[in-house]
Amino acid sequence: MPTLNTPTGIVSRSESLPEDGGSVEPLLTTADLVGKRVYRPKSSSKNPDGVHKLGRVRACVFHPSDKRFVGILVRRPDAALMFKRKDVFVARGSFQIQGKNILIASDPTATDKAACKALGIRWDDCVLWQGMPVMTQTGKELGRVGEVSFSPESGLIRSVTISTGATANALLGKRVIPSDMIIGFRRGMGVDLMTDEGIQEGDPGAILVDERASEVKQSGGFAEKAGSASAVAVHKTKEAYAKVKPVATEKVGKAADVAGSALEKGAYALGHQLGKTKGMFASFKEEFDKASHGDD
Secondary structure (H helix, E strand, O other): OOEOOOOOOOOOOEEEOOOOOOOOEEEEEHHHHOOOEEEEEOOOOOOOOEEEEEEEEEEEEEOOOOOEEEEEEEEOOOEOOOEOOOOEEEEOOOEEEEOOEEEEOOOHHHEHHHHHHHHOOOHHHOEOOOOOEEEEOOOOEEEEEEEEEEOOOOOEEEEEEEEOOHHHHHHHEEEEEEHHHEEEEEEEEEEEEEEOOEEEEEEEEEEEEOHHHHHOOOEEOHHHHHHHHOHHHHHHHHHHHHHHHHHHHHHHHHHHHHHHHHHHHHOOEOHHHHHHOOOHHHHHHHHHHHHHHOOO
16 A cells, blocks of 8 residues: 655745746646556554555646636546446645645545535536637637646636647647636537436537637647748648648547537536536546547
């Protein structure tokens, strides 16, 4: 049984200057959390610092109306390798990151209903942003939510990275939308929402952004790097893209067809549903990841 030392602070790979121009604010991203092993304290007389493995982070959970991260969803291993267990919600501020692991606080308000009550949120209304369509106020879709960065202390969202597919991301780069252009989750546009009772047809939702977001340039792609080197490199990049496009489009298209259905069915996941789901979100997440990385 592994033992973790008592954490002294959140470890983050991301940093950003706050809007007021003060000191550097450490940030977390969804990528910093998803997939990490999660442990909870399990002390004994022989091992007062002992811990017990709870599972792995499945997703980050966000407030239904505010631009705010509220906690993580932990997928527990199946009992006896056969029976599905309910996911566990862990509130923001009730866990610490230690390298590749996460340690939950021993406070009884750290998880599930008690955590929601302490945060002042309705469990039924919480939203998963990853995979949700990102749309402007005029209805233009810019892509899907990829990575989200936020303050570990307040949970305030600082930026959203828009994914347009693995091939496009690699060639053209990604578009990062800053907080001041993000309006937040909105109903009435995007994909049909889902509850534990199934798809709520005619009740779509999306992440709404300011019209200015469509003007934010993509960066970090191969084409950009080649372009900065020379016009010849740009020409070669275009030629390479022309050769790769048919194959890549077919490959990504197959995954997108499969993931598209999953996105329509699972982009909006309610807290109540997350507590009861028996693999539905897991399937959605797997298909979304496949489409994002261009896997069959």
